[in-house]
Amino acid sequence: MQRSDILTTAAALMPAPPLFAISHDAGTTVKEPILDQARALDRFLMSIEKRAFRIARIAVRHDDDALDIVQDAMLQLARRYGQHPSEQWRPLFYRILQNRIRDCQRRRKVRARVMAWLPGWKSGEEPPPDPSDTVPDTRPLPVQQLATDEALQTLESALTALPGRQQEAFMLRMFEGLDTAETALAMGCSEGSVKTHYSRAVHSLRERLGNVW
Amino acid sequence: MVTESRDEPGDAESGRERERLERRAQALFEDSVERVDARTRSKLTQARHAALDEIKQGSAHWRWLRAPVGGLAAIAVAAIVVVAWQGGQRTGSEMAAVPLDDFDIVADADNLEMLQDVEFYAWLDDR
Numbered sequence: 001m002q003r004s005d006i007l008t009t010a011a012a013l014m015p016a017p018p019l020f021a022i023s024h025d026a027g028t029t030v031k032e033p034i035l036d037q038a039r040a041l042d043r044f045l046m047s048i049e050k051r052a053f054r055i056a057r058i059a060v061r062h063d064d065d066a067l068d069i070v071q072d073a074m075l076q077l078a079r080r081y082g083q084h085p086s087e088q089w090r091p092l093f094y095r096i097l098q099n100r101i102r103d104c105q106r107r108r109k110v111r112a113r114v115m116a117w118l119p120g121w122k123s124g125e126e127p128p129p130d131p132s133d134t135v136p137d138t139r140p141l142p143v144q145q146l147a148t149d150e151a152l153q154t155l156e157s158a159l160t161a162l163p164g165r166q167q168e169a170f171m172l173r174m175f176e177g178l179d180t181a182e183t184a185l186a187m188g189c190s191e192g193s194v195k196t197h198y199s200r201a202v203h204s205l206r207e208r209l210g211n212v213w
Numbered sequence: 214m215v216t217e218s219r220d221e222p223g224d225a226e227s228g229r230e231r232e233r234l235e236r237r238a239q240a241l242f243e244d245s246v247e248r249v250d251a252r253t254r255s256k257l258t259q260a261r262h263a264a265l266d267e268i269k270q271g272s273a274h275w276r277w278l279r280a281p282v283g284g285l286a287a288i289a290v291a292a293i294v295v296v297a298w299q300g301g302q303r304t305g306s307e308m309a310a311v312p313l314d315d316f317d318i319v320a321d322a323d324n325l326e327m328l329q330d331v332e333f334y335a336w337l338d339d340r
Binding site for chain 2: 046063151
């Protein structure tokens with residue numbers, strides 16, 4: 001092969017300037033769906049974050065643990081299912097969230113069992129209260145707000161007393177508004193089981209709350 | 214919110230009580246969601262941003278996997294050019310037969326002038 005032939009061939013194989021421009025454009029078109037997906041995920045997470053926190057908070061009864069659970073669920077959703085269609089995100093997110101809640105509750109039980117052997121350890125799942133929480137709030141609370149707070153505490157206590165699966169079914173259906181199929185996906189069980197858990201949860205809550213409500 | 218009918222047996226009174234409980238629970242929950250404090254909202258925003266970084270980094274990882282395709286193609290072309298160039302020049306045995314003196318000529322900067330007029334020196338050598 002002649003030297004000039006080789007150089008001609010190499011030149012022909014090298015991308016010409018217009019091709020660079022095309023490939024750059026192609027790069028931006030590849031990037032665009034990723035940004036769209038990120039924006040869609042941002043909107044989705046923003047729409048559910050406070051509700052998810054409240055659900056986790058009712059289940060684990062601790063603010064920081066609930067925040068950790070929600071953060072972990074968000075990360076897992078983005079990492080594993082970020083590229084999935086956005087319609088699937090809600091049940092998937094709540095499935096991850098429920099799994100994290102169960103993990104947290106399981107860890108606490110194990111820790112409580114282990115710590116119970118240590119001398120001087122007091123049983124109880126509640127962590128020590130934040131000293132700032134014990135400072136009396138001097139602001140006057142409206143009577144209606146006080147009544148609402150008390151009713152909420154009563155509801156949370158009743159929900160906490162429910163078996164885990166009943167609690168999940170009730171919160172996902174009532175608070176998050178998932179339908180039976182979505183709740184089944186989130187809980188990893190059949191729709192029939194969801195109906196049973198939900199029905200029992202409502203029955204138990206009515207018995208517990210009684211005339212308060 | 215939940216709108217579909219549920220397969221729960223019971224009389225009308227029981228149904229009404231049940232609906233009342235559901236509505237009350239929903240209203241209390243919504244109220245508590247609206248009253249989530251600023252510190253928690255800030256933490257949730259941070260968590261959301263961390264999740265979004267994750268999806269962006271995830272796509273960046275895919276770009277890393279895709280990027281070498283272009284680079285490898287360029288390297289392959291360069292390798293072909295070099296191999297073809299050397300093949301066109303001389304074979305390995307020919308390279309071995311080249312006297313070491315020739316390397317001195319190439320390496321010595323003083324001989325560059327002579328190299329530029331090599332045909333003249335070849336003619337001179339024949340004389």
